[in-house]
Amino acid sequence: MNDKNYQKILKMSFAxxxxxxxxxxxxxxxxxxxVNQIIHWLTGYDEKTLQQHLDNKTNFEDFFTQATINPNASKITGVICGYRVEDIEVPLMQQIRYLDILIDELAKGKAMEKILRE
Known part of the structure; x- marks a missing residue:
């Protein structure tokens, strides 16, 4: 991914x-x-904190920088937007793509226990 696209994603509001x-x-x-359960699991945010980020239109960079990423997130694998998520070298971009994969898995009907790597 080129730097211009990366910067654009980071500055986009999560909301x-x-x-x-x-x-x-x-x-x-x-x-x-x-969806919220997945976001809570990945970021450590509770309902109130998630709502604050939505209300404040927090950008992706701050949203993930302020998160406490679940230690089991490293178990998330797969391809998103043509990139193998486990090979993405920029941690912030990898975390954003983790969320994309989890939402995809939800939409594909995967069981919540599997999505949350339990």
Missing amino acids: SVYPHYITKAEKKGRTTQE
């Missing part, structure tokens, strides 16, 4: 992408609560 996560999940019969 601008969040509805797309919800729509993707709901189209496949999943719920907002399940």
Whole structure:
């Protein structure tokens, strides 16, 4: 990924992408609560903190920099946007793509225990 695209993603507000996560999940019969559960698991944010980030239109860089990434996130593997997530060398970009993969797994009907690497 080139640096210009990377910077653009980092500066995008999480709140601008969040509805797309919800729509993707709901189209496949999943719920907002399940999307939030995934976000809580990955970032360590609770409902209140997540809502604050949405209300404040926190950008992706700050959203993930302030998160406490789940230690089991390293178990997330797969290809997203043509990149193997486990090979992404920039930690922040890797964390963003982790969330993309988890939302994809939810939309594909995977069981929550498997998505959350339990």
